[in-house]
Amino acid sequence: MPSQSFIELKDLQIAVRIGTYGPDDVVPDAHILDLTLTISSDLVMVPRDEMALVFDYDPLIRRIDTLAQAQHYETQERLMTRIVQACAEYPQIEALTISLRKRPVLSGTGTLGVRLIVDGEAMTVLRNSLSVSV
Template sequence: MARTAAIELRDLALAVSIGTYGPGDVVPDAHVLDLTLTISPELVAIGADAMSLVFDYDPLIAQIARIARSRSFETQEYLLTLIARACTDYNEIAGVDLCLRKTPVLGGTGSLGVRLTLGGEDLARLRQADRL
């Protein structure tokens, strides 16, 4: 079996405004992010207890929070795209699985989300496109 490693962030409520709502529409109380980052196992199975040996995800989380607060968004999809682009700033990230969901959806219940999964080649293309 191949060795794999991931960093998982679940249920991060973002301070963000998404969508346009009219009278009678259900306005979400929360937009919640789930994020899984595929990284090298060498950044998890380490030989000493030292931050210099692991991937420091705190700057990425801070960057995501800044993106969410930066403006009002019309769509969850565009915010998710910007978060994926933020992930390309970190060469340690070899793949991402992102899910942004809003709640409630109907009658005060449910959640509705958008998922984006990108592998190494997808991230490489995004990194290259962002350099142009």
């Protein structure tokens, strides 16, 4: 039976420093991550209640936190790239959608973000390029 399964991480406020701001610039007070991972339905529709049968996302969340706090980033895009590369290290992740947004944007309001969709073919290309560069 064809099916798709997803792990969804929504509205995760991450501790990160992104950007360089002047005295009159709006400095964001939050950076928020959404991450949707496409995984095999075999990792969701399981015959028994055992952690060994599912995708353990906790190590990935810890890795994202480590990447976010590891350095000052000039751009949201660079942090997103590093998170996507970390996801590529998990063969269970077939594809993903990632969104990183900041708030506020102007006059204490608004969010501004970047979204990236990495399909299965792009994930394979990424994995192959990462294995070559190692």
